[in-house]
Amino acid sequence: MKTILAVTVENKPCALSRVVGLFSQRGYNIESLSVNRSPGKEYSKIILITHGTERVIEQVIKQLEKLINVSEVKNLTSTIHEERQMSLIKVCADSLESFRLLCSQIGRVFHVLTANQEQNTVLVQVTATEDEMQNIVNLLGPASILDIVSSGVIAMDTP
Amino acid sequence: MINCTGGDLLMLALKEEEVDTIFGYPGGSALHIYDAIYRQSEIRHILVRHEQAATHAADGYSRSTGKPGVVLVTSGPGATNAITGIATAYMDSIPMIVISGQVPSDKIGEDAFQETDMMGISRPIVKHSFSITDPNEIPLIVKQAFHIATTGRPGPVVIDIPKNMSGPSASYTYSRAQSLQLPNYKLPAQPTGQEIQTALDMINQSARPIIYAGGGIVLGEASEELREFAFSTGFPVTLTLMGLGAFPADDEQFIGMVGMHGTVAANRAMHHSDLIIALGVRFDDRVTNKIEKFCPNSKVLHVDIDPTSISKIIPAHHAINSSVKDVLTDLNKSIQEFDRNSMKSSKWWQEINEWRACYPTSDYTSPKDCGQRISPQHAINAIYKATKGDAFVTSDVGQHQMFAAQHYKFHKPNRWINSGGLGTMGFGLPAALGVKIAHPDELVICVTGEGSIQMCIQELSTLKQYNLPVMIFCLNNESLGMVKQWQDLNYESRYSEISYGDSLPDFTSLAKAYGHEGICIQNQSELEDKLAEAMSMRDKVVFVEIQVTHDEHVYPMQIVPHGSIKDIQINKEECV
Ligand SMILES: Cc1ncc(C[n+]2csc(CCOP(=O)(O)OP(=O)(O)O)c2C)c(N)n1
Numbered sequence: 211m212k213t214i215l216a217v218t219v220e221n222k223p224c225a226l227s228r229v230v231g232l233f234s235q236r237g238y239n240i241e242s243l244s245v246n247r248s249p250g251k252e253y254s255k256i257i258l259i260t261h262g263t264e265r266v267i268e269q270v271i272k273q274l275e276k277l278i279n280v281s282e283v284k285n286l287t288s289t290i291h292e293e294r295q296m297s298l299i300k301v302c303a304d305s306l307e308s309f310r311l312l313c314s315q316i317g318r319v320f321h322v323l324t325a326n327q328e329q330n331t332v333l334v335q336v337t338a339t340e341d342e343m344q345n346i347v348n349l350l351g352p353a354s355i356l357d358i359v360s361s362g363v364i365a366m367d368t369p
Numbered sequence: 370m371i372n373c374t375g376g377d378l379l380m381l382a383l384k385e386e387e388v389d390t391i392f393g394y395p396g397g398s399a400l401h402i403y404d405a406i407y408r409q410s411e412i413r414h415i416l417v418r419h420e421q422a423a424t425h426a427a428d429g430y431s432r433s434t435g436k437p438g439v440v441l442v443t444s445g446p447g448a449t450n451a452i453t454g455i456a457t458a459y460m461d462s463i464p465m466i467v468i469s470g471q472v473p474s475d476k477i478g479e480d481a482f483q484e485t486d487m488m489g490i491s492r493p494i495v496k497h498s499f500s501i502t503d504p505n506e507i508p509l510i511v512k513q514a515f516h517i518a519t520t521g522r523p524g525p526v527v528i529d530i531p532k533n534m535s536g537p538s539a540s541y542t543y544s545r546a547q548s549l550q551l552p553n554y555k556l557p558a559q560p561t562g563q564e565i566q567t568a569l570d571m572i573n574q575s576a577r578p579i580i581y582a583g584g585g586i587v588l589g590e591a592s593e594e595l596r597e598f599a600f601s602t603g604f605p606v607t608l609t610l611m612g613l614g615a616f617p618a619d620d621e622q623f624i625g626m627v628g629m630h631g632t633v634a635a636n637r638a639m640h641h642s643d644l645i646i647a648l649g650v651r652f653d654d655r656v657t658n659k660i661e662k663f664c665p666n667s668k669v670l671h672v673d674i675d676p677t678s679i680s681k682i683i684p685a686h687h688a689i690n691s692s693v694k695d696v697l698t699d700l701n702k703s704i705q706e707f708d709r710n711s712m713k714s715s716k717w718w719q720e721i722n723e724w725r726a727c728y729p730t731s732d733y734t735s736p737k738d739c740g741q742r743i744s745p746q747h748a749i750n751a752i753y754k755a756t757k758g759d760a761f762v763t764s765d766v767g768q769h770q771m772f773a774a775q776h777y778k779f780h781k782p783n784r785w786i787n788s789g790g791l792g793t794m795g796f797g798l799p800a801a802l803g804v805k806i807a808h809p810d811e812l813v814i815c816v817t818g819e820g821s822i823q824m825c826i827q828e829l830s831t832l833k834q835y836n837l838p839v840m841i842f843c844l845n846n847e848s849l850g851m852v853k854q855w856q857d858l859n860y861e862s863r864y865s866e867i868s869y870g871d872s873l874p875d876f877t878s879l880a881k882a883y884g885h886e887g888i889c890i891q892n893q894s895e896l897e898d899k900l901a902e903a904m905s906m907r908d909k910v911v912f913v914e915i916q917v918t919h920d921e922h923v924y925p926m927q928i929v930p931h932g933s934i935k936d937i938q939i940n941k942e943e944c945v
């Protein structure tokens with residue numbers, strides 16, 4: 211079962227490594243990880259994706275809650291939530307026109323950050339869910355992707 | 370107090386926590402702290418001979434008193450030497466404070482002399498850890514560390530102190546930490562009425578109940594409550610290795626230890642029960658044997674202070690995440706009208722008593738057909754008698770440990786002190802040292818093997834320095850007996866690396882070289898007299914080597930890895 215957890219953790223030395231270390235120590239896996247400081251700077255929010263049976267997920271949550279620096283663990287999978295991932299992709303197209311055409315076929319908003327006319331390469335930014343992102347990458351085709359870098363998934367429960 | 374160094378702040382904060390003893394070993398990064406130790410007189414420092422021993426001694430101190438043991442080591446090798454002892458304490462949930470020196474903060478990360486990442490290395494084996502970034506934080510962090518170590522499920526806490534945080538370069542004013550400031554530290558709530566009622570319903574509906582209690586009873590100081598609960602209900606009681614002493618071994622409701630080397634009766638009773646009342650236990654693999662075959666018809670009522678222990682291995686039908694003491698207190702209030710007599714005369718007890726009669730513990734302890742050689746089980750029985758069953762017993766790890774657990778009958782909690790979770794050879798002697806510090810007037814003995822004792826034997830010197838008369842009983846079978854047993858059972862007796870040739874030291878001379886007494890017992894016929902001789906020297910460290918038979922196996926033994934809890938080998942030939 212794929213599970214997205216939102217973990218609020220105090221900004222203390224070692225706090226992140228305690229969270230991440232817990233996973234390797236207990237044989238759980240992290241598929242995606244994204245961390246950033248909350249506005250007050252006293253806390254950080256960690257969004258992570260893990261896989262496991264219901265029992266394992268229950269243990270993961272309890273183990274996380276037990277960490278002294280962790281203030282809250284939310285299982286977003288069990289609530290209605292929005293999730294997003296951002297990718298920067300360097301694409302090589304036959305021509306920029308054909309790339310624009312491809313983009314419109316894919317039906318997503320690609321922000322073109324830079325375009326190199328001579329070499330027909332563009333650097334684009336795209337935001338999507340994890341599944342959609344996989345789809346986009348498939349449609350672009352591995353042959354035309356020169357490089358790709360993706361953020362961890364971030365997520366939030368809907369109001 | 371004004372004009373304090375960071376080291377002074379540390380000592381004052383430790384005094385605030387009523388620390389009377391530190392077990393430690395000095396070195397560069399800890400020197401400012403050692404200077405602060407020198408300049409005060411209320412806290413005693415015990416200089417061990419190896420940092421591992423400092424942690425085990427603090428551990429023994431803690432297990433025998435319930436108070437956290439305190440360790441002080443230097444950075445680098447001092448810190449890494451402490452790791453085994455921290456892991457040992459962690460696995461058995463023992464409250465401990467480990468203060469490690471660290472290189473100055475501006476040197477951290479530069480591979481400075483004796484630098485090691487203590488926060489990183491210790492992270493998976495501590496309940497929590499702190500690194501000091503400002504000496505002014507010391508009083509608060511010490512307070513937090515003690516609180517974390519001793520509350521909830523206890524455990525070791527590390528405080529890493531860079532050298533410049535403890536030194537005299539600036540002076541500070543000590544002010545006691547007022548509030549804890551641990552907003553995110555969660556402790557379990559009191560049990561609710563509904564939780565207690567559901568437990569009572571399960572208890573009332575059960576025809577074949579069993580109380581399965583463990584280290585949580587000892588740590589949670591709930592032995593009295595357990596005894597009352599058992600008395601009111603008349604239910605059979607089994608204990609884990611860690612729980613021994615939490616219920617008196619000579620009580621007729623005690624059916625023996627559960628698990629790998631537990632009694633047939635206890636393991637069968639678990640298997641055939643319809644209700645397991647699990648109190649302060651964690652369904653360790655050394656208890657359950659194969660999970661898939663675990664107690665097929667039993668409901669599980671699980672009480673534990675640690676939420677992660679609940680349903681981790683065996684799903685609980687009803688769980689109460691509170692302290693066992695609180696839960697038992699509440700249960701005891703409601704259980705008064707329980708018909709304990711009809712329980713006592715039930716078919717369930719009849720069955721259990723038949724198992725008990727069929728496979729009595731005494732089968733193992735009578736002198737065996739081994740001529741003049743002494744069997745280790747018999748040796749433990751003789752030690753039990755010689756010490757009148759009233760000693761603090763520390764143990765090392767191996768066959769002798771299991772024999773001690775099986776045949777030394779513990780009647781009180783905090784008396785059986787062994788490394789159950791990590792199984793750390795070398796634990797016994799330094800742990801006995803720590804117990805003796807805490808209980809100078811009590812009889813403290815260490816049951817060990819000729820393998821284990823050599824892992825921390827240097828502590829004989831510490832015992833001498835501080836005049837700590839503990840009695841050491843070394844069951845010498847001239848091999849790593851427990852390993853040999855597994856090689857007999859699983860590797861057709863291919864004995865790979867379990868003996869020392871003829872290199873074993875003469876333990877009697879060795880003990881004497883350290884300034885102690887040494888006694889060697891070789892024959893059955895001299896066992897009792899020589900034990901009595903040892904007991905007559907209560908004011909000395911006496912190293913008693915007992916030469917025991919070489920081919921003994923620990924039985925009963927669960928059949929691993931595919932057996933259920935009740936599939937048991939009872940001697941070299943028979944399984945039941
Ligand atoms: C530090 C450590 N290393 C290895 C082991 C594995 N081990 C478990 S029991 C044992 C043999 C112990 O020998 P001894 O102390 O002579 O006790 P005996 O079993 O012979 O009574 C060993 C090597 C261990 N538990 N701890």
Ligand SMILES: [Mg+2]
Nearest residue numbers: 818819848850
């Ligand atoms: Mg041995």
